[in-house]
Amino acid sequence: MENNSxxxxxxxxxxxxxxxxxxxxxxxxxxxxxxxxxxxxLCRFDESALDTADRADNELRSGKxxxxxxxxxxxxxxxxxTDEGPTSAQSLAQDPSWGDxxxxxxxxxxxxxxxxxxGKTTTMEYAIGFPDFDKPFPVPRNPWNxxxxxxxxSSGTAxxxxxxxxxxxxxxxTGGSVRLPAAYCGISGFKQTFGLVPKSGxxxxxxxxDHIGPMATSVWDCAAMLTVMxxxxxxxxxxxxxxxxxxxxxxxxxxxxKKAGVVTNRSLIDASSExxxxxxxxxxxxMRVAGVEMVPFEVxxxxxxxxxxxIALQAEAFSWHRNQLRDRxxxxxxxxxxxxxxxxxxxxxxxxxxERVREIAxxxxxxxxxxxxxxxxxxxxTGYGATPFEGADxxxxxxxxxxTPAWNSTxxxxxxxxxxxxxxxxxxxxxxxxxxxxxxxVLRLGHRYQQLTDWHTQLxxxxxxSSLTE
Amino acid sequence: xxxxxDPPSSDSLxxxxxxxxxxxxxxxxxxxxxxxxxxxALRRKVDRMYDVDTGDEVTAAIFRAESDS
Numbered sequence: 198m199e200n201n202s203x204x205x206x207x208x209x210x211x212x213x214x215x216x217x218x219x220x221x222x223x224x225x226x227x228x229x230x231x232x233x234x235x236x237x238x239l240c241r242f243d244e245s246a247l248d249t250a251d252r253a254d255n256e257l258r259s260g261k262x263x264x265x266x267x268x269x270x271x272x273x274x275x276x277x278x279t280d281e282g283p284t285s286a287q288s289l290a291q292d293p294s295w296g297d298x299x300x301x302x303x304x305x306x307x308x309x310x311x312x313x314x315x316g317k318t319t320t321m322e323y324a325i326g327f328p329d330f331d332k333p334f335p336v337p338r339n340p341w342n343x344x345x346x347x348x349x350x351s352s353g354t355a356x357x358x359x360x361x362x363x364x365x366x367x368x369x370x371t372g373g374s375v376r377l378p379a380a381y382c383g384i385s386g387f388k389q390t391f392g393l394v395p396k397s398g399x400x401x402x403x404x405x406x407d408h409i410g411p412m413a414t415s416v417w418d419c420a421a422m423l424t425v426m427x428x429x430x431x432x433x434x435x436x437x438x439x440x441x442x443x444x445x446x447x448x449x450x451x452x453x454x455k456k457a458g459v460v461t462n463r464s465l466i467d468a469s470s471e472x473x474x475x476x477x478x479x480x481x482x483x484m485r486v487a488g489v490e491m492v493p494f495e496v497x498x499x500x501x502x503x504x505x506x507x508i509a510l511q512a513e514a515f516s517w518h519r520n521q522l523r524d525r526x527x528x529x530x531x532x533x534x535x536x537x538x539x540x541x542x543x544x545x546x547x548x549x550x551x552e553r554v555r556e557i558a559x560x561x562x563x564x565x566x567x568x569x570x571x572x573x574x575x576x577x578x579t580g581y582g583a584t585p586f587e588g589a590d591x592x593x594x595x596x597x598x599x600x601t602p603a604w605n606s607t608x609x610x611x612x613x614x615x616x617x618x619x620x621x622x623x624x625x626x627x628x629x630x631x632x633x634x635x636x637x638x639v640l641r642l643g644h645r646y647q648q649l650t651d652w653h654t655q656l657x658x659x660x661x662x663s664s665l666t667e
Numbered sequence: 668x669x670x671x672x673d674p675p676s677s678d679s680l681x682x683x684x685x686x687x688x689x690x691x692x693x694x695x696x697x698x699x700x701x702x703x704x705x706x707x708a709l710r711r712k713v714d715r716m717y718d719v720d721t722g723d724e725v726t727a728a729i730f731r732a733e734s735d736s
Contacts, residue, residue, distance in 0.1 A: 405728055434733070501719055504712045515690075523691045526698075534694075535701055539709055541690045542683060542702070547713045552726035554719045559727070 201656070203364045203418040207265045210257065217250035217257075217268030220364075221313055224270045227661035228315075228362045234343055235659060236335030237272070237357040241316035242281040246270065249313045256311070265421040265445065267311030272357045272366035274350075275317035276324055276400040277409065279304055286400050287334045288322045290521055290528040301398015302430040303367070303409055310425040315363050318353025324369055324402045325350065325514065326533035328586060336586075339382060340657035341623055345583040348381035348597075350374040354412050355382040361661030365413035365422055371402045371510055373578075373601025375410040376613040380578035380626025383615045385643065385653060386412040387419045389636045391608030392437035394423075395430035401517055403510030405435070406605040415653050416614060416643040420444035423636065439634060447637040448644040457484070457642075458494025458571040460600075465499070468599040469580035476625045477577045480616040483649055484575075489642075494574055497565055498558035502603035505551040505558075510605075512548045515540025559607045563632065572638055574630040576600050578613040582623030600628055610636040614643045615652035624652075679706045 209215045225243055232238050253268035273279055276286045284296035300308070308314070319337040321327060328336050328346055337352035339345040340360040347356045351368025355378030358366060368375040370388040379386025388410045396409055411422035424444045429436035459481055466474060485491050514537045526534060579597045604611040609630055616627035631639035647653050656662065680703040687694060694702065
């Protein structure tokens with residue numbers, strides 16, 4: 198795809214410069230070349246995608262315009278159920294009949310907005326495993342360097358967007374799984390406020406920490422997707438009734454963020470490379486020059502929120518997997534079963550205490566943001582660039598995920614945007630964290646940053662338009 | 668999710684085996700040994716949760732007796 202953004206492509210569609218069928222055909226051709234290298238898809242829906250594209254073109258020709266996602270190819274992480282095909286969760290343990298439920302509310306909304314579902318994308322097993330070469334599933338690879346990981350667990354959605362195989366997609370985020378692969382693959386990814394988007398039709402990991410979030414090259418594109426995705430649904434009682442908002446329209450509102458807190462917790466800086474922190478400092482300076490006042494911000498209870506997220510998600514995951522683990526222990530990948538089984542080692546009282554700490558910490562962070570007068574917080578999204586497969590171990594991967602899980606504990610909106618490259622030429626992401634239900638504020642600052650920089654427009658070597666992939 | 672691992676002790680292996688057994692899970696020997704190594708660090712993390720002064724705070728997840736299903 199010549200232009201990787203939904204914004205530009207939707208404009209081209211309306212100007213008659215392309216059609217949805219052309220987009221889908223080019224996307225499929227790109228996947229024929231790239232998918233065997235990058236491991237983007239678990240399942241492609243070529244025929245139904247082309248049919249949907251034709252319907253989208255006919256509608257546009259007849260004057261029916263469903264908005265920015267009309268005729269736009271999207272990839273869907275394979276823990277989310279769709280009408281077209283099975284949901285594997287990239288696991289031998291998953292019962293194929295689970296996916297018979299078809300589209301959940303989110304897929305219904307995206308299709309109603311005219312989006313074209315291209316297929317189901319790779320993940321880590323049940324969104325919690327690690328790159329696993331022992332199971333009969335593709336291992337997703339990074340378009341910037343195929344010897345490196347994409348980050349997880351929304352891996353195929355991230356590498357598919359980054360490599361131009363589709364324009365946007367859905368990921369899920371329980372401890373960073375939208376933001377981490379977005380950062381590693383050089384795209385934008387948004388974990389909106391918990392409760393803003395329904396999760397029905399998605400295999401849960403941490404029931405009270407999960408989010409389904411939009412991923413795309415730019416913040417504008419994520420805002421266009423969120424506008425369609427947001428809104429309560431009776432099938433998910435964690436969703437909150439809020440007035441509908443056009444997040445694209447709010448991007449250019451004259452309400453610029455005036456003051457931001459730069460996260461200074463020693464444990465986070467120590468878990469980040471000097472190169473990552475230097476790139477982050479440059480990004481902060483860019484925004485300072487653009488008029489955002491920056492103040493240091495020590496996040497209270499950070500370690501407790503971080504640890505609590507994993508303790509609770511293991512307990513919550515165990516409740517979903519317990520019976521299956523009993524019967525099909527060895528069908529799970531080893532890292533997956535060892536992680537989920539830890540949920541059996543946590544008592545009911547422990548889980549209640551984690552939830553009480555979670556509430557204390559959420560209030561403390563908000564109070565400190567009030568006291569400091571900051572509207573958002575900034576940090577790197579990851580401590581290091583994408584991890585090499587060779588020599589990678591769980592500790593290295595875990596350290597890279599130090600910046601994100603706490604914000605699943607608070608449920609606050611958190612966005613990752615590309616902010617530069619490390620010494621190995623791998624993308625680095627900046628995380629923008631906001632107050633609950635001030636998703637528009639977070640997106641507006643991210644959009645502003647992308648107007649000042651061009652990191653999000655850089656293309657990797659393994660891209661649909663690159664001769665290097667021929 | 669940094670899992671600082673300790674050498675497996677017979678105590679932790681027994682505890683892990685017992686708790687998994689209650690859930691009806693019987694891991695392989697290598698998996699049980701790994702969980703035995705992970706367990707002390709997991710408990711330390713859990714115990715640190717009780718270092719936070721939570722007073723009379725209620726949980727983040729609150730049940731509501733709503734009429735819809």
